[in-house]
Amino acid sequence: MYYVLSLLTQIGIYAVIALSFNLALGFTGIINLSHISFLALGAYTTAILYTQFGMSFGVVMVLSGLLSGCVALFLIYACRKLRGDYLALGTLSFHFVIYSFIRNLETITGGTRGLIVDRPAFINDGINFFIMVVGLAVVFTFILARIVRSPFGTLLGAVRDDEKLARALGKDSQLLKVKAIVISAFITGVMGGVLAFFLRYVHPDFFFLYELVTILTIVIIGGLASLRGTLIATFIVLLIPEILRFVALPSSIIGPSRQILYSIILLLILLIHSRGILGKVDLH
Amino acid sequence: MAPILQVAKLAKRFGGNQALAQVSFSAEKSEITAIIGPNGSGKSTLFNLLASTLVKDSGTILIDAKTVTDKSDHILAKEMLSRTFQDTRIFTYLTIRQHMELALSTKDQSLIKSFFARQENNDDAINNALNWVGLEHDLNEMGANLSYGQTKLLTLAMAIAKNHKILLLDEPVAGVNPKLRKKIAKILQKLRSAGETILLIEHDMDFVLSLADKIIVLDLGKVIMEGTPKQILASKNVLKAYLGR
Amino acid sequence: MEYYIQFMINGLITGSIYAVVAAGFSLIYNTHKFVHFAHGAVVMVGGYLFHTFFLLEWNIIVAALMAAMVTGGLALGLYQLTYAVFYKKRAGNVILLMASIALLLLINNVLQLFYGAQATVVKAFPVTEGLEFWGAIITPVQIIIIAVSLILLGLLYILMTYTQLGKMMRAVADNDELSLIIGIPRDNVKRFSFFIGSFIGALGGVLVSLQEALVPSRGTYLIIKGFTGAVIGGIESVPASIIGSYLLGFIENISIIYLPSDYKITISFGLLFLFLIFSPGGLYALFFKDRVSK
Numbered sequence: 097m098y099y100v101l102s103l104l105t106q107i108g109i110y111a112v113i114a115l116s117f118n119l120a121l122g123f124t125g126i127i128n129l130s131h132i133s134f135l136a137l138g139a140y141t142t143a144i145l146y147t148q149f150g151m152s153f154g155v156v157m158v159l160s161g162l163l164s165g166c167v168a169l170f171l172i173y174a175c176r177k178l179r180g181d182y183l184a185l186g187t188l189s190f191h192f193v194i195y196s197f198i199r200n201l202e203t204i205t206g207g208t209r210g211l212i213v214d215r216p217a218f219i220n221d222g223i224n225f226f227i228m229v230v231g232l233a234v235v236f237t238f239i240l241a242r243i244v245r246s247p248f249g250t251l252l253g254a255v256r257d258d259e260k261l262a263r264a265l266g267k268d269s270q271l272l273k274v275k276a277i278v279i280s281a282f283i284t285g286v287m288g289g290v291l292a293f294f295l296r297y298v299h300p301d302f303f304f305l306y307e308l309v310t311i312l313t314i315v316i317i318g319g320l321a322s323l324r325g326t327l328i329a330t331f332i333v334l335l336i337p338e339i340l341r342f343v344a345l346p347s348s349i350i351g352p353s354r355q356i357l358y359s360i361i362l363l364l365i366l367l368i369h370s371r372g373i374l375g376k377v378d379l380h
Numbered sequence: 381m382a383p384i385l386q387v388a389k390l391a392k393r394f395g396g397n398q399a400l401a402q403v404s405f406s407a408e409k410s411e412i413t414a415i416i417g418p419n420g421s422g423k424s425t426l427f428n429l430l431a432s433t434l435v436k437d438s439g440t441i442l443i444d445a446k447t448v449t450d451k452s453d454h455i456l457a458k459e460m461l462s463r464t465f466q467d468t469r470i471f472t473y474l475t476i477r478q479h480m481e482l483a484l485s486t487k488d489q490s491l492i493k494s495f496f497a498r499q500e501n502n503d504d505a506i507n508n509a510l511n512w513v514g515l516e517h518d519l520n521e522m523g524a525n526l527s528y529g530q531t532k533l534l535t536l537a538m539a540i541a542k543n544h545k546i547l548l549l550d551e552p553v554a555g556v557n558p559k560l561r562k563k564i565a566k567i568l569q570k571l572r573s574a575g576e577t578i579l580l581i582e583h584d585m586d587f588v589l590s591l592a593d594k595i596i597v598l599d600l601g602k603v604i605m606e607g608t609p610k611q612i613l614a615s616k617n618v619l620k621a622y623l624g625r
Numbered sequence: 626m627e628y629y630i631q632f633m634i635n636g637l638i639t640g641s642i643y644a645v646v647a648a649g650f651s652l653i654y655n656t657h658k659f660v661h662f663a664h665g666a667v668v669m670v671g672g673y674l675f676h677t678f679f680l681l682e683w684n685i686i687v688a689a690l691m692a693a694m695v696t697g698g699l700a701l702g703l704y705q706l707t708y709a710v711f712y713k714k715r716a717g718n719v720i721l722l723m724a725s726i727a728l729l730l731l732i733n734n735v736l737q738l739f740y741g742a743q744a745t746v747v748k749a750f751p752v753t754e755g756l757e758f759w760g761a762i763i764t765p766v767q768i769i770i771i772a773v774s775l776i777l778l779g780l781l782y783i784l785m786t787y788t789q790l791g792k793m794m795r796a797v798a799d800n801d802e803l804s805l806i807i808g809i810p811r812d813n814v815k816r817f818s819f820f821i822g823s824f825i826g827a828l829g830g831v832l833v834s835l836q837e838a839l840v841p842s843r844g845t846y847l848i849i850k851g852f853t854g855a856v857i858g859g860i861e862s863v864p865a866s867i868i869g870s871y872l873l874g875f876i877e878n879i880s881i882i883y884l885p886s887d888y889k890i891t892i893s894f895g896l897l898f899l900f901l902i903f904s905p906g907g908l909y910a911l912f913f914k915d916r917v918s919k
């Protein structure tokens with residue numbers, strides 16, 4: 097029971113992280129390979145402000161989102177001249193920068209020792225925690241769905257499909273990208289806080305490139321620019337490795353097998369150039 | 381009345397390649413001003429400078445006697461310029477309706493407003509705009525599924541529907557069949573009688589001679605001649621530049 | 626003063642390894658025009674295979690060359706299964722980048738299944754006392770690393786400059802389409818360059834194994850370093866990439882004088898980010914701008 101609940105909670109958290117990644121990648125066409133850094137920033141903000149400074153839960157959540165949002169603002173500004181794979185590489189290298197700072201700023205982040213995170217009493221219980229995650233997932237999914245279906249969502253699609261044409265129609269593509277990535281980073285930052293509470297511990301290696309592959313796999317399997325696809329794919333991708341558990345393999349094999357599975361799935365989907373389950377657009 | 385567009389000594393260089401050199405000309409309101417010249421003579425570069433998609437090296441551009449070169453491309457587009465591109469551009473994964481909504485709407489940038497706004501039905505305005513170019517198609521069709529001719533018409537419809545003072549059309553009939561070519565020529569005539577100011581790039585002489593009020597001939601980045609179709613036709617100079625290549 | 630010489634020597638050692646990693650990577654980049662991130666994992670495959678062959682009590686040079694050959698072959702196999710398919714489908718660079726990250730993860734974890742996540746020590750040379758040069762210490766193994774990498778890069782230079790194959794690779798790097806038109810067997814040249822790049826990378830892995838214990842995930846760091854070196858020097862040119870990598874080695878080691886040693890990675894990641902933003906073509910593009918802009 098505890099196992100199932102914890103798995104469902106994890107699915108809820110990853111779903112929101114993947115949905116907000118899709119807002120940038122699928123709906124706006126921003127190849128942001130530092131998405132995991134926004135998760136890390138939120139998680140560490142929460143770990144530090146809640147556990148060490150004793151700030152209240154709500155304030156900590158909002159600040160986690162805001163910090164991620166602000167850093168995203170900086171990133172998209174810094175990368176404003178980059179397009180295509182160079183944007184991907186720019187954001188990827190930014191991810192490494194954030195990762196190395198988290199590792200090295202030992203006095204603040206605990207470095208490679210990580211940080212213990214206390215849980216607020218009201219979500220100490222697994223069921224309550226799960227209910228909170230479901231609540232957040234519903235709210236964020238609703239907000240994202242509303243955004244992508246509104247005229248604003250059409251603007252994002254225009255920027256994704258042809259930035260030059262969007263500008264020729266008088267649309268400020270740069271501002272639109274800023275808004276999209278800040279929303280994406282804000283939500284991810286909040287979920288980083290939730291993840292920190294969920295794990296009760298944060299470590300730099302939880303937020304490295306490898307985790308990005310999980311999110312990327314979810315979004316590509318679900319399909320770009322489809323929220324429903326991402327939701328379905330989160331279940332599939334997080335449940336598949338659970339099968340390995342039942343084959344009674346030692347954990348030294350389960351860990352790598354899980355990642356091998358993800359990377360093979362991602363490779364296969366890219367290879368057959370499929371749009372995934374419900375994808376609406378192709379990756380270029 | 382002063383010309384609506386005045387360009388003086390406009391210059392642009394790409395590395396060692398002087399794409400435009402000291403280009404000066406003007407265009408009158410409610411006229412079709414055609415810009416012709418062989419491939420690579422700098423026509424599209426001129427449009428990119430007018431639209432501020434590229435930054436000029438030197439020179440001035442006045443629209444309605446006001447200098448506009450300090451404005452960024454999207455603001456200029458929003459306030460006064462509509463344009464089409466030589467490499468016909470559309471939004472691959474947006475529907476025709478969404479294309480036209482983007483062209484027609486002016487104040488939809490606000491996330492908050494857009495978040496709480498009700499979906500409006502502006503199909504009438506959209507159909508109206510599409511009627512201008514005679515594009516009859518299911519509004520829910522995606523850009524990716526349109527034929528080349530349809531994309532040409534759609535981009536034209538977007539440019540016309542969008543708020544503007546001047547229309548910049550870069551080779552609107554390049555690569556289209558003779559039937560569609562006639563259709564587009566008619567659209568241009570209709571636009572002209574409706575009082576539109578049009579700058580038209582085209583390298584087919586015959587097409588331009590029948591439509592334009594004024595023709596500007598570019599070669600190797602320089603204006604080598606400027607005049608009415610009749611004057612251009614009379615000039616052996618230009619014809620030689622054309623046929624000699 | 627001695628202090629500085631020591632850091633310079635350390636920089637030279639680190640730089641040598643980065644340069645070998647970057648040379649293979651940059652060769653592949655230039656003939657293919659995409660970022661092959663999985664190269665880092667290929668480097669580790671070389672190191673681990675060397676370890677295995679060495680345990681079989683093969684001669685050390687034979688073990689190293691065989692490790693490089695087998696790694697090159699395996700890499701070429703993966704190439705055929707993945708990148709070649711993407712090429713046929715004309716997939717964009719973003720897809721290739723994502724695929725290469727997936728491949729990096731895949732190979733990393735396969736290595737982990739075979740060899741475990743813990744450190745694997747290759748005792749190819751007995752631990753000996755360092756020699757002293759002007760007050761700085763350098764061990765014989767480190768001299769070997771520096772020498773081998775210089776020889777390797779020299780051989781690569783000869784291959785690229787004086788052989789028919791090298792000239793063909795340069796032609797493909799210069800202009801993909803044109804090389805086909807003038808009758809170069811482009812696809813085979815690309816395959817060959819991928820093999821050679823991986824071969825060199827694998828020898829980089831061998832060098833790594835001489836100086837430190839192997840861990841599968843080390844490949845990720847190595848490729849980031851190699852990539853950073855290439856970007857600093859200029860990714861469009863193999864020699865520039867190599868010079869950039871030596872530079873990175875020096876910068877990292879000199880930075881330790883002023884910062885805690887953990888900040889080494891922050892420095893190189895930060896440099897990578899700054900270069901990508903301000904001068905994606907690296908120092909090469911900064912100094913030879915006219916040649917780069919079209």
Ligand SMILES: Nc1ncnc2c1ncn2[C@@H]1O[C@H](COP(=O)(O)OP(=O)(O)O)[C@@H](O)[C@H]1O
Pocket residue numbers: 394397399417418419420421422423424425426919
């Ligand atoms: N963005 C650019 N970068 C470099 N050179 C350019 C660019 N755009 C145009 N050119 C060059 O400027 C010259 C004029 O091009 P263009 O304006 O497109 O000609 P046209 O539209 O008359 O065919 C050509 O030599 C072209 O190669």
Ligand SMILES: [Mg+2]
Pocket residue numbers: 423424425466
């Ligand atoms: Mg042109």
